[in-house]
Amino acid sequence: MASKKVLIACDSAKSLIDFRGKLVELMRREHTVYAFIPAIPPEQRAKLALLNIVLFENNLNGSNVSILSDLKYALKLYRLIKQLKPDVFFPYTLKPVIYGTLAAKLGDVRKITPMLSGLGYNFVNGNTSLTSKITRLLLKFSLKNRQGLSVIFQNKDDVQTLLDSKIISAKHQTAVVNGSGVDLSYYTPTRPDINNISFIMVSRLINAKGIREYFEAAQIVFLKHPQVTFKLIGSYDDNVDAIHPDLFSEIKHRSVINYLGAVDDVRPYISSSSVVVLPSYYREGIPRCLLEAMAMARAIITCDSVGCRETVETSPNSNGFLIPVKNTAELVQKMEYFITNKEAISSFGLNGLALAKEKFDVHKVNAMMMQIMDLN
Template sequence: MTSKKVLIACDSAKSLIDFRGKLVELMRKEHTVYVFTPTIPADQRAKLELLNIIIFENKLNGSNVSVLSDLQYAYRLYRLIKQLKPDVFFPYTLKPVIYGTLAAKLAGVQKITPMLSGLGYNFVAGNTTAISKITRTLLKLSLRNRPGLSVIFQNKDDVQTLLDSKIITAKHQTSVVNGSGVDLNHYTPTQPDINNISFIMVSRLINAKGIQEYFEAAQIVYLKYPQVTFKLIGPYDDNVDAIHPDLFEEIKHRSVIDYLGAVDDVRPYLSSSSVVVLPSYYREGIPRCLLEAMAMARAIITCDSVGCRETVETSANANGFLIPVKNTTELVRKMEHFITNNQDISSFGLNGLALAREKFDVHKVNARMMQIMELN
């Protein structure tokens, strides 16, 4: 194996640590790894430095629109690529993919492997905003086909969406991997409490994740089953699709939901919960919180939507339920199913753990990623 130089562009240091840490460790065994990341918070710097990579910081805001800031980001990344001359360029999430792929092409990088870990808010059905239209145009320009370009997706629906939108063509080299994978050694399965039932949702507080639906369902279920508890973990951040401040205040102070904010380690919270809920229609890649739920042997309720549906088997080995998007009534029904059929909580959870071992083991996913990037 000839050692190569790999440059990763991401939209947050936390995502690199949480979602790509094991992949970076694998790359580092044979290759030199550089990372272009937004400013690293003090509490994450030590974790990132443990990965033994060479770090370059920038001022990218992945959630907001700023033409000047985005252009500055693209120019800085182009200069860095010219300086480092990487053999492989691996950008992931929307802005690094758009601006990074363009910069890497202009700089003459031979192997470019952008990963779209979900298409996000700009591709939600019915979104015809100017920002969405500009994003799609930029993505089409960025992903224009050429030798050495291999686009990585986390579900087949996203591939088809970009084909239908004529953003990519059948001539593009594409690959689909099973999300970011989950470290089955890190998330230890535990026996759920089926007598004191607790539902939990782990998500950023944005509309398309289904926060409103979870809020409404919790209020309804509690009236009938006041012994059941409900938890919500996740940050309320600066995002174009953030929930309304009034709803946030309602959740925090006047609802049955125990809002816990952002946490560094979800494991104890998943362990103390019975069922994981994610009523998302966000155009996920494959939601990390659902992979974590499966790894800890938790039953799932999620939407029959892009990315989410990949995590649920509804056959004889059912591990959860798929519900229609924006359907509070059906979410309530499935919550009530687990309350009145509490043995299913355990059996569905064990089926989910088996599915995680079969499809979503991070080592299997990363081996495929290394193959796509021609690093093995």
């Protein structure tokens, strides 16, 4: 097929490398790829160079609300689209989707494939803030249907939410893919230590990810099982839903949790842990940390919430537990199940690995992405 020009827009260099690196490699075999991303940290520049794509930087802050900054971002992106004249425009994460889809329509891009990799904090039940209302209005305006627009989701719940909210209609062309996928040759299985049990949570430190629930559960479990250890990996971001500084201080200095901050490679930390925990109600797409856990043959405990529930299968091939959101007592109970049923850690982990191979292999996900974008 003829080579095409593909323009990607996202909210961080790290997400482009970690979540879309394999997709970009696949695109680059036949097509020219450009990316419009926020200022590239020095430690990411060499990794991005390996992708061999053309980069354009901007000053977007994906987490904060700034009308002037957002307008400057949208205008710069529109000018870039007019300059490059891409055949396919692929924005993902909320602000690039909203402003990028509008800019691409104004720039007469033939194929526009915005991906909503989770609806995030603005769609959490009970969030009636002005920011949430404005976000929903902007998203509806941006995603107004037209020929060549295909909206990509990572779970069916998000499709239904936007239909119920009348942000999209039944006439929209939509597709659901199994998250970002996971590279099974990079995240390889290891045998969990079931004699020295440890739990790990990998997440940004925001409320809707369930940080407080993990903190409280760890304190309770430790009182009964002082031999068990608890780890937490993730950055403390400047985010509208960031945990309170007092809770952050408690976690770092006065809790049983070993807080390890942000790390470049989670594999050794997952490998040295028995069970991966994510009590999130964030409106995830499909949480990447759970896919990585499954690929490494780890049992998981997560919430029966949007995106998270996609990663857990029940008997006879159970790979983890789904608990109600904001339910510390239930999280404690499931942690104690693994402490008192050590062999289940291994069997659940192997079931998770089988599920990762079946549904979440990055090559299967990317093949579908290429088809949606008319790139294969």
